[in-house]
Amino acid sequence: QVQLVExxxxxVQAGGSLRLSCAASGSIFRIGTMGWYxxxxxxxxxxxxxxxxxxxxxxxDSVKGRFTVSRDNAKNTVYLQMNTLKPxxxxxxxxxxxxxxxILYWGKGTLVTVSS
Numbered sequence: 774q775v776q777l778v779e780x781x782x783x784x785v786q787a788g789g790s791l792r793l794s795c796a797a798s799g800s801i802f803r804i805g806t807m808g809w810y811x812x813x814x815x816x817x818x819x820x821x822x823x824x825x826x827x828x829x830x831x832x833x834d835s836v837k838g839r840f841t842v843s844r845d846n847a848k849n850t851v852y853l854q855m856n857t858l859k860p861x862x863x864x865x866x867x868x869x870x871x872x873x874x875x876i877l878y879w880g881k882g883t884l885v886t887v888s889s
Contacts, residue, residue, distance in 0.1 A: 775799035775878045779868050782883030789887070790856045795868030795880055797849040805871035807844055807851040811864035811885075818867070822853060836862075858887045 781793040808823035822832045822842035830842050841854040865882040
């Protein structure tokens with residue numbers, strides 16, 4: 774069994790920063806692409822950023838230049854550094870990971886609230 778646990782969410786003023794972390798644990802011998810998604814009330818879950826095992830990254834246009842995704846393969850952990858936060862970034866942020874050649878796991882999410 775594999776678990777993903779997010780941390781680092783909270784309340785921040787517009788223009789502020791937060792760093793999210795997501796640690797994978799359990800029966801893991803390989804982690805492929807890891808990603809961060811978010812879901813705001815009334816909206817569908819959307820991909821925010823992803824990073825391959827080799828370090829290639831991808832971002833949704835709305836966060837380019839403000840968010841940075843990174844990973845520590847030795848710790849099975851993915852990070853999302855969020856700068857210049859805006860009220861529209863308010864959402865529950867979820868991480869996922871492609872583990873052991875094709876099994877997709879999700880965390881339970883962490884709430885990010887950006888006040889104006």
